[in-house]
Amino acid sequence: MLRNTRMLAEAGVMVALSLALWYLNVGRLPQGGSISLQMLPLLVFALRWGVGPGLAVGVAYGLLHSLQDLYLVHPIQYVLDYPLAFGLIGLAGIAKGLRVSKGVSVALALVILLAGIGLYQYTMNGVLDVNEQISAITSSMATATGAQLSELQSQLEDLNSKAQLFPVGAYVVLVATLLAGLAIIYGAWKRSYKTPVELGVVLGGLGRFAAHWVSGYVFFSQYAPEGMNPWLYSAIYNFLVVAPSTFLSLALLLLVWPALERASSGNPH
Amino acid sequence: MALRDTVLIGQFVPASSALHRTRAETKILMTLGLIVSAFLSKSFAVQSFLYFVLIILLLLSQVPLRFYAKSARAVLWLVLITFVFNALLTGSHVLWQIGWLAFKLEGVVQGAFFGLRLFFVIFASTVLTVTTSPVDLADGLNNLLRPLQRVRVPVEEFSLIMTIALRFIPVLADEADRIVKAQKARGLTLSGGVMQRIEKLIPIVVPLFVSAFMKAEDLALAMEVRGYVPGVRRSKYKVTRFGVRDIGFAFMTLLVVVVSVALREVWTFSL
Numbered sequence: 001m002l003r004n005t006r007m008l009a010e011a012g013v014m015v016a017l018s019l020a021l022w023y024l025n026v027g028r029l030p031q032g033g034s035i036s037l038q039m040l041p042l043l044v045f046a047l048r049w050g051v052g053p054g055l056a057v058g059v060a061y062g063l064l065h066s067l068q069d070l071y072l073v074h075p076i077q078y079v080l081d082y083p084l085a086f087g088l089i090g091l092a093g094i095a096k097g098l099r100v101s102k103g104v105s106v107a108l109a110l111v112i113l114l115a116g117i118g119l120y121q122y123t124m125n126g127v128l129d130v131n132e133q134i135s136a137i138t139s140s141m142a143t144a145t146g147a148q149l150s151e152l153q154s155q156l157e158d159l160n161s162k163a164q165l166f167p168v169g170a171y172v173v174l175v176a177t178l179l180a181g182l183a184i185i186y187g188a189w190k191r192s193y194k195t196p197v198e199l200g201v202v203l204g205g206l207g208r209f210a211a212h213w214v215s216g217y218v219f220f221s222q223y224a225p226e227g228m229n230p231w232l233y234s235a236i237y238n239f240l241v242v243a244p245s246t247f248l249s250l251a252l253l254l255l256v257w258p259a260l261e262r263a264s265s266g267n268p269h
Numbered sequence: 270m271a272l273r274d275t276v277l278i279g280q281f282v283p284a285s286s287a288l289h290r291t292r293a294e295t296k297i298l299m300t301l302g303l304i305v306s307a308f309l310s311k312s313f314a315v316q317s318f319l320y321f322v323l324i325i326l327l328l329l330s331q332v333p334l335r336f337y338a339k340s341a342r343a344v345l346w347l348v349l350i351t352f353v354f355n356a357l358l359t360g361s362h363v364l365w366q367i368g369w370l371a372f373k374l375e376g377v378v379q380g381a382f383f384g385l386r387l388f389f390v391i392f393a394s395t396v397l398t399v400t401t402s403p404v405d406l407a408d409g410l411n412n413l414l415r416p417l418q419r420v421r422v423p424v425e426e427f428s429l430i431m432t433i434a435l436r437f438i439p440v441l442a443d444e445a446d447r448i449v450k451a452q453k454a455r456g457l458t459l460s461g462g463v464m465q466r467i468e469k470l471i472p473i474v475v476p477l478f479v480s481a482f483m484k485a486e487d488l489a490l491a492m493e494v495r496g497y498v499p500g501v502r503r504s505k506y507k508v509t510r511f512g513v514r515d516i517g518f519a520f521m522t523l524l525v526v527v528v529s530v531a532l533r534e535v536w537t538f539s540l
Contacts, residue, residue: 005493005497005499008429008489008492009485009488009492010485010489011430011433012433012437013434013485015430015433015434016433016435016437016438016441017437017477019438020438020442023438023442037470037474056426057430059427061434063407063410064434064435067398067407068403072304072391074308074390075304075305251464256471256474260475260479263475263478263482
């Protein structure tokens with residue numbers, strides 16, 4: 001996988017560039033918080049060399065980032081938030097070497113949008129089903145006794161957690177697919193070359209978001225009191241962290257990609 | 270002033286304490302052991318024991334406390350919010366009431382425990398990063414991951430990426446700073462709406478990447494000239510060995526884990 005001196009040298013330099021951009025806050029937007037261009041070199045590297053090297057570079061960046069700015073509240077949270085979250089940016093490498101015309105990109109975006117809406121509808125119907133079952137069990141609990149009662153109770157708890165989890169999942173899927181679809185359409189509209197940069201960036205962004213989301217769940221379920229839905233809180237919080245960075249990287253990368261491809265004479269393709 | 274003078278990499282504070290001279294591998298395992306011990310149980314006895322160990326480590330590190338305070342400050346708000354939320358929302362025995370805010374006994378206990386544990390984990394990991402230079406840390410991490418080579422994870426190459434990255438951070442930070450200044454001298458102003466700002470980043474980002482690609486190419490050439498072959502095990506310029514100190518710290522870690530397991534049922538709270 002990593003058997004190329006040029007690739008190794010570039011990997012190290014790109015990780016360093018990410019960290020340098022993060023230090024200097026180049027490109028920080030007004031009221032942007034921690035939004036900077038740190039994702040950009042990782043995305044560029046993944047797009048140039050593919051998924052495997054992209055993952056390795058992301059993991060290396062995540063580990064070095066954690067040495068600078070450690071935020072550790074739980075062992076699993078550490079693995080998810082640093083090596084894995086940044087490693088999954090490497091998923092952008094799927095777009096490497098692909099040649100996709102604008103029309104195909106837009107069609108793909110529409111498919112993603114429709115799939116998202118469909119999944120949302122399907123899950124929401126599932127929630128209605130679960131609610132019906134809950135009311136059925138509650139009414140039958142009025143007459144049940146002994147062992148039957150405790151069994152119904154455990155069933156009820158199970159259904160209640162489902163009723164909580166399903167809508168959250170549905171909303172997250174809906175918002176994520178909407179944004180991903182829009183980003184892909186935007187990218188296809190902006191670019192005049194064949195490399196589907198937007199597909200790569202969206203995939204990388206989704207990968208990072210997924211890792212942060214699960215890690216946020218681990219964190220909130222450890223420290224948050226009962227009564228808060230950890231999946232929802234984690235989704236909202238991490239969404240606000242990852243989405244702006246991803247969109248900034250996407251908008252910029254679409255503009256500079258042709259120049260970067262020309263600049264890299266030792267081209268891997 | 271060159272940026273490499275101002276960009277401080279990591280939280281490393283050079284000194285020659287016993288902890289500083291211990292191998293990174295040992296310290297990483299020790300930190301891992303301490304953190305796992307903290308998460309094993311909900312026992313106040315274990316927490317106080319771990320804090321006792323932590324104080325010994327802080328003293329051993331011979332690093333002024335203000336370096337630790339920096340990372341503690343970062344989580345202070347988190348600890349406070351965790352505590353207040355838990356105190357308000359968990360439990361039923363009202364301890365004291367301010368208006369409609371009712372602090373509950375169970376919540377206060379649970380919040381205090383979570384806050385203590387959070388602080389402990391932050392301090393324990395800061396001991397590692399304060400006493401170990403990033404290069405040693407990366408090296409140690411890679412040595413610990415070496416067994417993964419058996420399942421064809423390219424640990425050796427990975428370690429090279431980390432080493433190159435650490436070496437090039439100041440170089441590229443310098444370069445980025447220079448390019449930003451050069452473009453500003455040509456009249457670039459980073460103001461305007463979001464889209465305008467993004468477009469104005471182009472004359473910074475393109476030269477930065479071009480220069481980074483060029484550096485990578487030169488570096489690859491230099492590596493090959495010096496006989497670098499990917500995938501072959503490299504020898505090291507600095508060879509360090511495991512010493513008595515490492516055995517001592519490893520033994521101490523084992524002891525801490527064992528005591529933490531033994532104390533896990535003492536002074537617990539149940540919810």
